[in-house]
Amino acid sequence: MAFNEVDLKRIEKAAEKFFAQHRPPPHIRSQLDYEYQISGQSVELLEVRPRWDSPSELMKRPFAKATYVRSQNYWKVYWMRGNLTWSPYEVNEAKTIDAFFSIVGADTLGCFFG
Template sequence: MAFTDTEITEHMQVLEESFWSRRRPPLHLRDKVREGQRFTDQSIELFFVRPAFMRPGEQSEESIAKIQHLPRLRVWRLFWKRADGRWHRYKPCPEVASLAAVLRVIDQDANACFFG
């Protein structure tokens, strides 16, 4: 079942307060680089949109992380995109109890999986 409009609003507030407010590109780059999130079913994908390398005038999405909510288990699962282009579970911390907690794990990026 997909997130409800109320849940999306709540999650957007948590995303802004716990993550984007610290990870947003600097003011002088915001006309070129912007943050984004995509809600699909019970998942949230975080990404940056920036100019495409060697393709003037084109934009490309750079994935940061994918977060999957499992309401029955009351957990959030964390995924990162490897060089193979597929999402893989983030083994150092595969599940957490809240959206704010999973955003802290991404922000800390202890293994340099999300921000290189």
């Protein structure tokens, strides 16, 4: 089941707060930026940068994901491994979407931002 309007607003507000703190400075955003997308019951954070072999094309690479488990009322947290598979993060449960963004922002294991 897709998110309702209240959930979407909550996600949008949490993402805006996260990006305000962690987004690159404006003068380099043409080379590196972040955005999010919603797919089903998941919220993915994406790294956006020009392709190395074709700088006019933008490349979007997911690096963090939270999937909402409605039956248990929590978010499962994942990070994208080098082999392009999603793996559960060490702290793999978040009670709220804000908690998910806090986990990604802290990045205690260096999985999200390297």
